[in-house]
């Protein structure tokens with residue numbers, strides 16, 4: 001039997017600011033290279049809210065201000081409900097760069113009015129003002145969200161799940177009492193540059209400021225998403241064939257060495 | 264411009280001081296003399312940029328855009344010089360305020376007199392609104408606007424708006440030469456052609472549908488109508504978001520192009536250099552330079568350093584093609600693929616750095632459509648500060664892990680060059696695709712000379 005995987009890509013033209021497509025490419029390729037049939041389904045302004053039900057996992061990136069507004073207007077109502085229902089049902093998701101702000105309750109920009117989010121995760125984001133420096137640079141954090149950390153550690157043969165990425169955000173995100181942080185910052189700013197948390201984990205959705213191509217350099221995220229989605233879809237244990245990840249290992253090692261962090 | 268006596272004295276002192284310092288820096292090889300004199304000159308006379316530039320007889324030509332500024336400026340200069348005009352030009356590429364002042368100071372006498380017919384100044388996107396009121400340019404060339412370093416430049420929309428605001432204040436005899444195939448810049452032209460102080464606007468662009476891309480590249484920025492926000496409809500795309508567009512909702516559409524692209528040859532290789540050529544041609548025709556002079560300059564054009572520049576190394580021909588962002592890398596690999604088509608095994612060397620001039624975030628490589636390039640085969644040698652990130656991008660472009668290009672990873676730049684040179688057949692060209700700082704490094708190794 002050929003396994004099939006449908007990846008929903010949220011607003012590919014509006015929400016792909018800085019290499020966010022890398023996550024979709026990596027998810028797609030890591031499934032295809034293992035003989036899994038993949039379909040990437042764009043979910044955008046022309047999509048019907050119900051079309052989200054057919055997908056097995058979703059990915060979203062960051063938007064520039066004008067594009068973010070178009071997205072927020074379009075998401076209000078039925079589309080937000082469809083996405084929430086899908087995530088609540090356990091579909092894996094990866095939301096990078098600005099898209100975690102969409103999942104939260106609201107975002108207050110440096111200039112202009114508060115933008116309401118989908119309210120799926122108990123978090124809020126505020127821009128401290130346009131004169132306050134942005135949080136920009138290479139970032140390293142350990143995934144500490146309990147269930148995810150345990151599953152990833154198993155996937156990694158006992159190693160801690162350490163993410164190596166890049167962040168570039170003006171807004172600061174604060175988690176509410178009902179939100180679980182994705183991880184703990186080792187190097188960089190994280191959610192708000194003060195409390196040491198990074199991102200959020202909700203059902204099987206990963207939300208992080210680590211923007212752009214998160215997955216190519218942290219491929220265990222992709223394998224966990226693919227495995228989780230397929231197990232849920234086919235209701236059977238899935239074991240993915242190993243891939244040669246030596247390039248990703250060396251890319252990670254090079255950055256950790258530069259940042260003087262021991263792996 | 265009338266300069267009163269006191270100002271003249273102050274200008275003289277400022278020029279004298281700044282020029283003396285330049286000489287000192289040169290004599291004692293103290294470092295980059297391309298910006299420091301400007302810094303000093305501006306300290307001593309805040310209006311120095313205005314006072315110098317307004318002595319240029321026929322005015323300043325500003326060259327603006329994300330990509331192609333250096334090549335276009337060089338071609339403009341070649342044409343004007345072939346026609347016998349005296350030109351001042353910031354050829355070292357120092358395109359911020361102090362670099363512009365330094366350029367003008369070099370051609371200024373110790374008493375503050377600047378003798379030149381034309382000034383050709385390539386100016387950084389962000390600096391344009393700042394220097395336009397001082398330079399009062401006669402021509403503004405708007406080449407293109409692509410997503411570059413978002414952390415540094417902000418959004419494309421904001422830049423166009425600020426350019427428009429600055430140009431609008433200029434006199435009515437200002438001529439805007441803008442890319443008619445770029446929706447945001449075409450819209451800028453249409454807005455400036457009306458209003459209180461209407462400007463003369465010339466549009467350049469392509470009229471060659473056979474050059475349409477098969478599909479719109481992923482890295483596109485403005486596919487929404489700059490007037491009403493509706494998604495634009497394209498009959499075809501030439502490069503990134505540049506093409507034959509029309510708004511289905513409002514009356515925004517393309518303006519008539521000033522010249523027919525089919526009638527002009529181009530400099531160097533690639534569709535992007537076709538645009539650079541057309542921008543220069545449109546400007547020069549508008550100034551009144553004759554066609555034979557322009558054609559002569561085009562056919563004898565020598566590339567600026569790293570911009571499709573050709574050098575010999577260890578008996579092999581090498582072409583260096585600077586890339587700075589997704590749009591330029593897309594176009595570079597498209598141009599290389601066209602050159603390679605006829606050939607056998609092609610060899611390329613890709614160099615990715617993440618220093619300040621390159622942008623410290625290398626995420627953008629995932630916006631480049633590398634798939635066709637990698638799956639066409641051949642050999643791609645990879646190096647640079649972020650060699651593994653680049654290699655990963657190429658690896659993830661492979662439809663089948665066991666086919667496509669042979670990707671060779673070399674951390675050491677010298678070793679990477681030697682490997683690529685060795686693999687290049689005697690009748691082939693080695694194409695090197697570096698980011699900015701990698702271009703300087705690779706050029707130093709190939710030519711044995713440092714720039715600056």
Ligand SMILES: [Zn+2]
Nearest residue numbers: 488491510513
């Ligand atoms: Zn419109």
